[in-house]
Amino acid sequence: MAPRYQIRADHDAATIVVYQAYSPAIADAALRAGRFVPPFSFHRMTWIKPSFLWLMHRSNWGRKPGQERILAVRMTREGWEEALSRAALTTADPAEVARAAVHVQWDPERSPRGAALNHYSIQVGVGRSVLRAYTDDWTVSLTDLTPQVRKAAALLRAGRAAQARLLLPGERVYPLPRALEDRLCSAG
Known part of the structure; x- marks a missing residue:
């Protein structure tokens, strides 16, 4: 059985x-510029998710207002691990969470149809103090996955889950440095 708290990602x-x-x-401006620019807000935390299916659950496959466009953000592993090294679990002491530049929470991973699974997916909240590093230094490329998402969602609605799965990004275990794994994956 896979660990309950384990990062799975395309990497x-x-x-x-x-x-x-x-x-x-926001998506159109970012895609035109090749990086995040206004109207993207640099004044509030932004949440990034390495689990495609968790984001599909959260955005209702791009159908929720304000979440109609799905972007794949390829970022450096160095930046990802830097963000995680500055993170506090949202289940930690509230004072520690308030001071943290980055927040980490674990939510049940989702199936293509949105059912909760018995293992968890990491969500990473990048705070204002590190947001420019995320957008300007760590982001390598932005890809609009909206057409792919719409096609996969239509296949799922039509009962063609096997075909929809072929459109999902491949994700595998991300090898975290041991210190980060011990701190972030054991407490969940």
């Missing part, structure tokens, strides 16, 4: 992909 030797859902205005 390679240098990068990891996280997902975010945005309004068309």
Whole structure:
């Protein structure tokens, strides 16, 4: 059985992909610029998720207002691990969470149809103090997955789950440095 708290992601030797859902205005501006620019807000925490299916659950496959566009954000593993090194679990002491530049919470992973699974997916809240590093230094590329998401959602609604699965990004265990794994994955 897989560990209950384990990061699964699309990653390679240098990068990891996280997902975010945005309004068309934010997504279009970011895609034109190749990085996050206004109307993206640099004044509030932004949540990044390496689990595609968790974001599909959260955004209702891109159908929730303000979450119609799904972006794959390829970021450096160095930046990802830097963010995690500055994180506090949202279940920690409230004072510690309030001081943390980054927040981490674990939520049940989801099936393509949105059912909660028995293992957890990490959500990472990047706070204002590190947001510019995320957008300007750690982000390598942005990809609009909205057409792929719409096609997969239509296949699921039509009862064609096997075909829909072929459109889902591949995710595998992300090898966290031991100190980060001990701190973030054992307490959940």
